[in-house]
Amino acid sequence: MWRTLIVDDEQPAVKSIRKLFLKAGIPFEIIGEAENGEAGLQMIRELRPDVVVTDINMPVMDGVKLLQVAREEGFDCRFVMLTALSEFEYARQALVFGASDYILKLSLDLQGLKQTMGKVHAELERMVKMKKADKWFPEKQQTGPTDHVEMNKIIAYIEEHYSEDISLKSMSELIRMDASYISDLFKKKTGKTLTNYIQERRIQAGKMLLAETKLTISEIGQQVGFENDNYFIKIFKKWCGVTPNEFRKEPKNVL
Template sequence: MWRTLIVEDEQYARASLRKLFAKADIPFEIVGEAVNGEEGLQLIRALQPDVVISDIFMPLMDGVRLLQLTRKEGLECRFVMLTAVSEFEYARQALEYGASGYLMKLSLDLKELKQTMDKVAGELTRMDKLRLADKWFPDKTAQEPTDHPELNRLITYIEEHFAEEVTLKRLAEYVRMDASYVSDLFKKKMGITMTHFIQNRRVQAAKMLLTETEKTVSEIGRLVGFENDNYFIKIFKRWSGLTPNEYRKEQKIVL
């Protein structure tokens, strides 16, 4: 679940948002509320939410200024602005500072909320995948793994995109080589099939997420490239000898 902070000075608006979130069946949970921008900034620092839903006009600090200061401090949470028709110019300004979107306060309904938050979920997932790749493969200047330059390009591509759909056809097209030749070359030089290499990369990344985050097994599976929960559990156990939940429990005992 993505952690969500509401920053809104009107109590009825906060209550309305909570009700819509409860009905919307979206992967977001409200972890806090603030009644003005200054309090919102303090809670962003303390709670580290994934997304902030902020009104534009509020006492002490408006929503656009809150977004500016958050970005200035290097905090990466996404922003969705609450706006009225008369405030649309301010909403446009917020988009220029990196807000993911806006919600019209007076006409907000379930459909609009779901559409906007689905977009935010997509952005957060892409951000997580980029951080994941950077964490596991931070050193792109390391010694090349093989003596074949095109194969090394493939390996680098896999390391940067393993959480996406990576197929033999796509990889072969990437280096402009025959797919069968690429498959045989990979196995010969690496001592492992390309499919198993990708699976292993995904499982190693999943281990990190299981150890260092509280994300669910389903969320982690999707983040590292598995769309099907059962398949993720099967492949994880094949490479580690444990299910994801068993691995997480074992790591907590060790730590």
């Protein structure tokens, strides 16, 4: 369940939203309420909600300012703005600051809520996947792994296509350079041969799937680009010192 905070100074509106959330049967749990943006910000700091459903027009601090300050303080919770027709420009401004969507208060109904929160649910799931990827692949955060443009193109290609058949010849065709020259230059710039770089990337992906999913060893090997189970197990043990099954059984490797 996604933890949800409601920020609105109109109690009838809050009660209506609560009823709709219950009827909708969506994976969102309301964990608190605040009557203005200042109180809402304090609750964001304390409760760390996944979602904030906030009115735009409120005393003390309005919803757009709440969103802006929350972003400045580093909170990445999703925001859904509640607005009246006359506040439409404020709603558009909120989207600029990163709000997921807005809902017109006067036309809020069950179907509209389901549609909006369905979008938010998808965003939150993507965020979770990205955070997991950052844990296992911190090098993806680097914009330029080397100081050579063409080698960076190869690395970027491997990041996106590591599970496919990648060879020195195909990389030669990708950047239109001599294969032997690429082989020497790639090792010079990365400290690894192209084959070892690809293997390491596949093994890292395999480690993530072993820790984060219940896929079989065979399924994982195929997904990360190994032609058969035995070869996957052999290369995995070469890089990790343990078999995939042994790795999966270690508690420290599972979130």
